[in-house]
Amino acid sequence: MFLGCVTSPEGRHRKNVKYLVHDLKPFEEHIRRLFELAAGCLSQEAEAEAESKQSTDASDESRCDPTSALFQHKTPVPMMGRQTYRMWKATLELSTGFVFKSNLLDKPKTLHFFPLEHFPPSVTSGFQVQGYDHLLQYLVHFLQVYFPNLEVILEPLHDVNTDLELISRYHSKTNKKQFLVTDLYAKLHKLTGTQKKDFILGFTWTDLYPKEELNFVLGEASFQHRCAVLSFGRYEPLSYEARDGGCMMEDVDAENENEEESIVVDGDLLWKLLRVATHETSHLFGLNHCVFFECSMNESKSVSEALAQPLVLCPVCLRKMQRFLKFDVLARYRGLLGTCQTLQDAYPSDGLAKTIDWLQRCIEFLS
């Protein structure tokens, strides 16, 4: 019998858990406790916090203490843009139709990682992390650890510069070539001869733009097309703006002639690639931008914003990903921790250091 009233703290907590991450019966107690943290973003404390923030314009100090809380919720969580676990699941079922839903949710899944252009050997082969001496092979390895039970295949080069019908432009400020990303992801299955049921992650050396009136995008994914594309993001127009002290961009092409040669694989570059690759791949599995917590699936309006966001998923997004790939939550975190530590030894970055700290705290919470 259901005794808890929804206005009591316990009843309210139970209702919020159900609303955000749905039924947790299939999970063991310690995993359930992790998912239940989702309710923190809609708790009475969170509402009181949001109210005090509104009335006093309080600074970020009023939010959860980052040294103790595993997940920092948004304050307040906006009504718009919420994608709960059930909403996500309904999207998957509607997109494939009732007959095919089991194919998407319960069948094995494959992601084809396609290099879409030649990358300079200094960038790809100059790379060295225990067991890996090629950047692209390493990226595929990392995705495999981040997305357990997804088969990730490194495909041979498919040079899209030979596909003459693809739409590109030269950016008016940087004078650098950019591919129209929406055109790429709509055509890549056909161009590469990949089965429609499989997912594609394409990787370009050339920059990308999302639509004519917009400058630049590091990556973009289409759930509908089952295809995502990311780029090295070498010529973000905003970086030229910053270099000019915040003034509007002027003609800067003369000083960038040797930009390609000056690219070095360091911790910051790897952090950027891993952040974007994992975020875009998660979109392929139907995850929308997250408005509940600080989360890998937060929307970003600039590269710097994307880099400041976490590599890990909040409990709501993790619930979706776990259902999609059916991995062991704790084993995944342990695998990620080992992989991140090995990478940090060779190519340190602040983002990875924070991720390692978080993974250690989370594993402790689950153990």
Ligand SMILES: [Zn+2]
């Ligand atoms: Zn996104």
Ligand SMILES: [Zn+2]
């Ligand atoms: Zn999230």
